[in-house]
Amino acid sequence: MSTADFIENRTFDEIRLGEVGRLSRALAPEDLELSRALVGGLSNGAEPAWTVWSAGLLTATFGLRLPGPGAETISQTLRFLTAPTVGDTVTATVEAREKTANNVVVFDCRLNGSRGELLANGSAEVRAPAEKLRRAVEVPPDIRVSDHDGYRRLIDATRGGAPAATAIVHPCSAAALLAAVDAAEAGLIAPILVGPEGKIRKAAEEAGKDLSDFRIVPAAHSHEAAAKAVELVRSGQVQLLMKGSLHTDELMGAVVASATGLRTERRISHVYVMDVPSHPAPLLITDAAINIAPTLLEKADIIRNAIDLAHVIGIAQPRVAILSAVETVNPALPSTLEAAALCKMADRGQIAGGLLDGPLAFDNAVSEAAAAEKGIVSPVAGKADILVAPTLEAGNMLAKQLTFLGGADAAGVVLGARVPIILTSRADSLRTRLASCAVAVLMARAATKAAPGLAKEPTA
Incomplete structure (x- = not known):
């Protein structure tokens, strides 16, 4: 027996980059039997049947969760790592990565097993609805439609304010540069790129990003980039620091320097x-x-x-x-x-x-x-x-x-420190990177409201 519920979609204009939808279902024997029939009974094993079933689970995630009613799946590309066993609960997670023409959203997709193990990953193109829809649906009891997305609420909480001026320290890899540009495109930060200009432009070329809207502060190497970024804070030009492709110790060394750093009376x-x-x-x-x-x-x-x-x-x-x-x-x-x-x-x-x-x-x-x-x-x-x-x-x-x-x-x-510092990793998803930026932006705004100007200097 199924239970009635109401679901409301997210229109193309409402969907934010980094937004996530999840749907979980226990893999039942009849699921594999139906999937085997769909692939023509090519194998008695789970592998071919699992690939068909997983594609259906992702399509259901788009239809039930994100974007929701009115979504149209255009394409899916998945890499299958391992098949679950009957009885396992499989969770499909879709994350909005890019918005393109004709209301199409590109999603990063992954499927995880009961123990969190990665079963498959890839991407999909989905045409999101243009109009708001709310429908009653019959959801089988072994499907869990999750609205657990605290990160979306964090990112939404930053809406309405100006992007925070942010020094990106040594963004000399494609991943580091993408983290900054993605946050800028989401309206969270206004990046100032600090580092060797030639390396920054090469990273932008690899990432396929245009830097014409961004200020670059030249620095010969990562140590100088960290020092110059800290000076931008001390001079009041930026509200946040964001780690690029340098080691955390290099950045924090400049932050905690006794004479020129950003220490306060608080422990960092x-x-x-x-x-x-x-x-x-x-x-x-x-x-x-x-x-x-x-x-x-x-x-x-x-x-x-x-x-x-x-x-x-x-x-x-x-x-x-x-x-x-x-x-x-x-x-x-x-x-x-x-x-x-x-x-x-x-x-x-x-x-x-x-x-x-x-x-x-x-x-x-x-x-x-x-x-x-x-x-x-x-x-x-x-x-x-x-x-x-x-x-x-x-x-x-x-x-x-x-x-x-x-x-x-x-x-x-x-x-x-005198400003929040965003530490991102190459392994972070777009959603995680944006959430890190959102937290830092909210902290910076709260500090400005509580005590306009820079934080207190360290006590003797």
Whole structure:
């Protein structure tokens, strides 16, 4: 039996680059039998039948989720890596990459299995509807139509404001340049390209992008590019920094330089904003990129930075879980002692703006059932918005496990400097890159409203 529901489409004009639609279905034996019939019974195996079934799942995603009613699939090109087994839940994800003539949208497509493994990927061209439609549909109970797209809400929250002037540091690869140009085309940033002009123009040629609308600030090499980008911040010409094709250490070295850098009274730290398909809300993970083994006082600043970000993205009183391997204080595990101390600091008003609890293990930080099983009574346990890792290693592994096994996206930003810093990776999807820019733009706007001008200089 199926259940009635209403779905509303996204018109061509409404669709934003980086927007995502998802649809999941359990692979049943009859699915493969029907697909085998469609391919003429060429094989008793799952592989040929799976390719037909997957194409249908993607077409259903376009029709049910994005763009929705009125969508017309023109073409699909898929690369099949492995076939699922009967009973597996397959999730189709489509991401808007390009808008072309005649209302056609080019989508990046991927299909993941129950454990997050990549089954197939590719692209599709879909003609999006020009008119708004809302229809009642009969959705089989084993199909899940997901509207979980926190990143779209983040990007939409930036609409209506001017693009943020952003120094792109050493964008000398096609991937780095595309990240900046995509964000500019989405109306998020106004890039200033800082680096060797010849290399930047070569990267633009490889990426097929026109740089005539962008200012280039010449720099001989990556170190000079980082220094010049920081100077653009200090002179008030840009609101954001964005990493190009240089090592993070090079950029951060210029940022933290004592005499010429961008340090404030806050410790600089990194926050991932994770969009996890199986989780109902964004998860903020910190610190997974900057502070290797932070001290107690450094962790306090790491938490303050994450709380500030949570406020900006609409979480009024974020629940902060300070992670360890266990949920009880144990002198043999220093992270549990620091967690207890941080909670007491919050009790005394030294850390404000959120609810803190710890130590908490990961399971009882994000699962109410796991917390109840352990008998943990807490406003944070099972409902955490922010996960504070004990070390960089732990935070980095946690974020990457959610990404590669859980199908999560990880937008990242560095906070605590005089301006937000966008760190993107070559492996990031367009959606993730745009979300990283959106978070940074929202942080910059909030800082300007709170205290116009540059942040405070570091205290002695």
